[in-house]
Amino acid sequence: MRTLLILVTFLFVFSSFSAQRTLYVDSFNAILGNQEKENELLTFVKNNEFKAIILYELHIIAKRIDMSNPKTNTILAKFINLAKKQYEVQEVIASAENKSFFINHISAYNKSRLKSSEKFDGLNLEYEFWQNSASNYGGYYCENYLRKNEIPCTREGSFKNFIATLSIMKLLSKESDHPIKIEAYVGNYNKTEVDEISKYVDRILVSAYEKNTEESFKSIKKALTILSQTTFKPNVSVIFSSEVEFMSGYFKYNSLEKSELEFLSLSKNYNFKLGKFIYYKYFELKNSVKYYNFTSK
Numbered sequence: 001m002r003t004l005l006i007l008v009t010f011l012f013v014f015s016s017f018s019a020q021r022t023l024y025v026d027s028f029n030a031i032l033g034n035q036e037k038e039n040e041l042l043t044f045v046k047n048n049e050f051k052a053i054i055l056y057e058l059h060i061i062a063k064r065i066d067m068s069n070p071k072t073n074t075i076l077a078k079f080i081n082l083a084k085k086q087y088e089v090q091e092v093i094a095s096a097e098n099k100s101f102f103i104n105h106i107s108a109y110n111k112s113r114l115k116s117s118e119k120f121d122g123l124n125l126e127y128e129f130w131q132n133s134a135s136n137y138g139g140y141y142c143e144n145y146l147r148k149n150e151i152p153c154t155r156e157g158s159f160k161n162f163i164a165t166l167s168i169m170k171l172l173s174k175e176s177d178h179p180i181k182i183e184a185y186v187g188n189y190n191k192t193e194v195d196e197i198s199k200y201v202d203r204i205l206v207s208a209y210e211k212n213t214e215e216s217f218k219s220i221k222k223a224l225t226i227l228s229q230t231t232f233k234p235n236v237s238v239i240f241s242s243e244v245e246f247m248s249g250y251f252k253y254n255s256l257e258k259s260e261l262e263f264l265s266l267s268k269n270y271n272f273k274l275g276k277f278i279y280y281k282y283f284e285l286k287n288s289v290k291y292y293n294f295t296s297k
Helices: 002-020 035-047 058-064 074-086 099-112 140-149 155-175 191-198 213-219 221-228 256-267 282-295
Strands: 021-025 050-055 091-096 122-125 181-185 203-207 235-241 278-280
Touching: 021 091, 021 282, 035 050, 035 074, 035 282, 050 122, 058 091, 058 099, 074 091, 091 099, 091 181, 099 155, 122 155, 140 155, 155 181, 155 191, 191 203, 191 221, 203 221, 213 221, 213 235, 213 256
Parallel strands: 021 050, 021 278, 050 091, 091 122, 122 181, 181 203, 203 235, 235 278
Antiparallel strands: none
16 A cells, blocks of 8 residues: 555656656757758657757857848747647757857847747756866867956866856846746756856756666765755756667666656655756657657557
8 A cells, every 4th residue: 555655646746747858959950940850859859748848059050040130030930939839848948058149149039039939938058167178278168268258277267157157147037028947057066056056047957877767866866965955945957868878778668757757766855846857868869769669569
C-alpha cells in the first residue's frame, strides 16, 4: 500500500512537471525557412510534449536578416507563430552570450512585431564565466569580452561581465510590453555567485551531463545542495544531454518520462524549486527517441 501511495504521488507530481519540458534546438539556421524541416522539428516537439524551445544560432540568422526590421524578420515571426498556434509551444526562448545581441537583435525583434504569438518569451544567457577561456589570455571569453573592455581575464572579471549582462537582460524584461522571463545556464558556481545570479533570473539551468539519470544526479548533488541554500531560492531546471558521450544511448532504451521520474525520486529531499527538465539537444535526441519508439513497439 505504501509503495502504491508513493508511486501515485510521484505520478501526480510528474503529470504537472512533464508539461514543462524544454528542448534546445541546435542548427536552427538550417531549419528556419525550410518548411519541411520546421514541421519536422515542431512535430517532434509536440509529440514529445515539449512546451518550450530554446533557439541556438540566432547570431547566424542575424547575418541573414535584419532582425529589427518587420519586413525582413517575417521568416522568424512566421516560425514562432506556427510553433505557438499549431504545435502547442508555450514559450520560445532566445539564447545568446552577450548583452549587445540581446539589445540590438532580440529585443529589437520583439519591438518590431505586433502580435504576442510572434514574439520571444524568454532570454537565455549562455556565457560560461567559470571556463579557463575567460581566465587565460588568448581564450575566447578573455579576448572577445574582457580584455577589450578593460575587465581582468579572471574568474572574478568574467563573473562581473556575466552579471552585467544579466542586469541588462532584466532591464529589457522590465521594459518589454510582452512578458519576458530571464534564465541563465550555469555549469560551475559557488554560493556567493549563485546568490548574486538569483537576483536577476527567473530560473537557473544546471547541466547533469552523464550517461544515465543516477549518475547525472550524483554529478550535481553538490550543485543542488548549494542551490538549496540560496537566499532567493530560484527555480531550477536540470539539463540532460543527448550527445553520444552522455545520454544518447540511455534515451534509446528509456523514455523521457521514465528518465524524469527517476531523477525526481532521487532529488525529492532537496529544498529547491524544480522547474523544467531541459534536453540538449534536438538532432541527437530525435535519433535516440526514434530508436526507442521503434524498439518499444
